[in-house]
Amino acid sequence: MDIVLSGIRPTGNLHLGNYYGAVRSFVKMQNEYNSFFFIADWHSLTTHPRPQDIQQSARTILAEYLACGLDPEKATIYVQSDVPETIELYLYLNMNTYIGELGRVTTFKEKARQQPDNVNAGLFTYPTLMAADILQHRAKFVPVGKDQEQNMEMARKCARRFNNIYQTELFPEPQNFYFGNEALKVPGLDGSGKMGKSEGNCIYLCDDEKVVRKKVMRAVTDNGPQEMNSPKPDVIQNLFTLLHIVSDEETYKYFDEKWNDCTLRYGDLKKQLAEDMVRTLNPIRERIEEYKSNTELLDKIARMGADKARESAAATLREVRKIIGFRVY
Ligand code: TRP
Secondary structure, X not given: OOEEEEEEOOOOOOEHXXXXXXXXXXXXXXXXXXXXXXXXXXXXXXXXXXXXXXXXXXXXXXXXXXXXXXXXXXXXXEEHHHOOHHHHHHHHXXXXXXXXXXXXXXXXXXXXXXXXXXXXHHHHOHHHHHHHHHHOOOOOEXXXXXXXXXXXXXXXXXXXXXXXXXOOOOOOOOEEEOOOOOOOOOOOOOOOOOOOXXXXXXXXXXXXXXXXXXXXXXXXXXXXXXXXXXXXXXXXXXXXXXXXXXXXXXXXXXXXXHHHOOOOOHHHHHHHHHHHXXXXXXXXXXXXXXXXXXXXXXXXXXXXXXXXXXXXXXXXXXXXXXHHOOOOO
């Protein structure tokens, strides 16, 4: 079975955009691949030297992913800092990576501009730590967004170079994994095309009913349909796209017809949308709360994931040590 690995940046709570984008695809992936999912807490040190309550935020992320359906029996779900084998590979990869190529990585240049007083070596070698995350499991596929393509190119370079220097075929070159059409693009409630944390227009999976309703009722609209069968402006199309995602076919049609014959009242549409969102989110939020209140279970799941991940990484590291010529016990 091919190995897929995905790193999760520990930044904040999951929202509907995450859920209908990557997270549901992860849930599907775990049935089709040997999947590894991990929380990249070490990487956060490159920008936040003293992260706030790092254990607690790892637990929260874990709880949210489990609530969405990630299954520790099917996939290996772990926290990066629980797998020290990664660091050893990171060291070897750093020895074969040149400062020239690391310096050309645009995410590094951007971060260096954002934090000129803290252009640290960890930030500089972010791509080799990421390559170690991937190569320690000899993963074949990595689902990543556009912003990570250069890091993926570096990971491939690390694999290729190691194989060349030591005349081995140990590392497969990891490929970018693109989700099929089951990954949906979720629009924002503010008329923008994308729901995103930095856009500040999110409905979070942990939002309670009241909050969800309030956010939906506040969604941006316009003066209403002016002409029969006219195309929908973006702000309205967004609401319909959301309706399409969380409501059933008939409901969607009902409101679509109302739009077309100019009898649509946005208040009704929003009420329905809020209702269906609440219905979708309630069971997820309840599961999040259940997991979050059971830290013992979360810790057990994390430990189980760490054991599996360490076993996989240790097997690779044994090969790496043998290949380079270090002692293997
Ligand atoms: N750099 C990734 C991001 O910012 C997170 C990440 C760290 C990652 N290590 C990884 C992703 C390994 C995939 C594979 O989103």
